[in-house]
Amino acid sequence: MRMMVAMVGLMAVVCLNECPLRAQPTELQLGAAEAEKVIDDMEERMRGKASVGEMEMYIKRWDRTMRMKFWELYPDKSLVRLTAPAEDAGMGSLKLGKDLWSYNPKIDQVQKIPPSLMLDSWMGSDFTNDDISRSSSIKLDYTIEPGAGTTYNGVESWRVTLRPKPDSPVVWEKLVVEVARDDYRPLRQEYYDEKGSLARIMYFEDYRESKSGKPYPYKWRMENRQDKDRYTEMRIISMEFKETLPKKTFTIRSLKRGR
């Protein structure tokens, strides 16, 4: 689940005018240093040292559900393998550092995803290769600006804006992260494109206790705001935080042959 944890680092949530429970800004302000701490706490809360689990990914655009297993080792290793539908079973993605490979058993070929295709869809979903391969810490690529207090769906939260560092290889003009004030769980994350338009929103929902006792969002929903009928929902079926995972889990051999 490190891959998802990595995404948390980037993901934010937003509500537009049509959203029934729109966030209401309040007078509360958060300085840059405090905002940074909020983001640190959020990341710390979402991440473990390693995680293993199984999830389902529903892609609205294609009305298609895929089932996959995942293994993640902090900070930058992850492996995802499709288990259903049967015709796609065995396909997978391996992330090692900044490198991302995909494997398709139909042609028995490992392909490295080049930088030019990082914004392409990952497995036909509304997630991009960039989401999957990005560093797990948001602070590496973004500068954290002072935040403000707000409420979202009745939950008091902090709304923090992040802007790319000058030389960061990121495609978003800014991210806005909304984090619950009480336990720093991420609520939603907004992605703004280079024109400043809201491009995507990620919602973190259905918080449950994982096997390790840590509350974790069991539903991640990425909405494409530029095409209203498109979203991808990741539902976690099982999830376990671990102290570590064997290094051999994250090899091309594992990608090709399973563990």
Place this chain on the structure above:
Amino acid sequence: MWHFLGLCWRDLWRNRRRTLLVGFVMVFAVSIMILFIGMGTGAHNLMIRSATDSFLGHAQIQRTGYLEEPDLEHQIPAEDLARLEAILPSEERIVGWAPRIVTGGLISKKHPDPTDENDLEAYRQMLSEGALLVGVQPVQERKVSILAEALVDDDPHGRCLRGCKAALAEIYAPTNSCHELCTGVSTEFGGEACLVLGEKTCTGRCDPEDEFCAEEDCTERFADYCEGARFLLDEDPTAATPNRSEIVLGSTLARVLGAGVGDRVALTSGTSQGRPFASLYKVVGLVKTGSTEINRTFSLTYYDKLAAGLELPGAASFVVLAVDDPDAASSIAASLNKKLATQAPETVALGWAELSPEMDIFVKIDQGSMLVMLGLLVAIIGVILANIVTMSVMERTREYGVRLAVGESHRRIVIGLIVEIALLALTFSLIGAAIGEAGNFYFASHPIDFGMGEFETTGVIIETKYPTVPTLYGFLFSVGTVVFFAVAGALYPAWRVRKLRPVDALRFV
């Protein structure tokens, strides 16, 4: 009348030197204008051809919205394509048409796995590129584009070397003997001789105890390289294998991937239903066109199999049209749209100017500058010619005085004067036209090389070697211009002659 014309003609040659001098200017003016127009037309046609013949086509029929969103959701459905196939043969101005299906994907050269699968560095060095996979019908494609003719020449020695290395890599054998094996490979490398060389290359390489080393795999792999470069065949020879096919790569893409004829490449993409699509292809040829985009990103394969693989059997991304006059492509498309509106209402025909507005603007700018230069040329020629004619007629004032003195009427002299100039202009213009058109015909087959290599605009490489084009309008315009300015130059002296008194004329110096 013929008698009068004969008199005028004889009159012209009474002062042969004067007539020839004026005539030379006319010959020069007409031939230069005809060559200039021929060159301008040639450059114009070259630009349009460079943009349209490689891939764009003179016109296209697309599903409405495809131009803005060229994805698999905006395809011409199979039933509409069938209707188009019924309509197009009856269109007189459409000389060829071909359906294409296009999708983007990730392409990489197929490598055998590294000996050590944990050798991450080997996997990090893997090259993958974004590519445009284009499904074409080779028979139809030849009628609308030069893709089949843009094949890069075969390189038998390189093919042998790649084959040897790829074959030996199948059995993880060292490849250092390949250079020696491929020495002396002839331009005819292929067929039985190639297969024999494959046997020779692979035999005795495997340890008999090694059950995973199969020399047959090696020889089979070598056999892939035993066929010279070619375009896709009229029929797909691998039609029965859904995840394998043949492919022709853009020359730059092949270079970037390190792939050549005989190599295998893997392409992954998504189908129209969002499912993964993956296929292995054998590279059968490389194309190099005037379009950097084609050379850098295109890969061509068989239409039917690709359409089926993308879950769009019988559908097309667009239909490319070749028309009898590329300049009229937009009007032909507009007239075709009237039929499409009733028979395939979700489709639209677009001329190349609509498909590539940037190229249209560039062509118009080029045309505009050519017109300005032609205007300047006409103005310079006109002023010089009118002056020369005026002077040459004025020089004959004493002659007109004598003719008036012996009783010839003013009217007859004026008409004679103008007819003489018109005859002179027409005669020498025709000689000039003959020289100009001869030059045009010569430079049509021996393009004028401006020595500036080539330049790129809107993704299209345009050479600065312009073939000229002989045209009727170039001929008529040039001859007409010279006759017009010559006669115009004669009008002032003719007006003076109307009032000329013999006594004044005889005193004229």
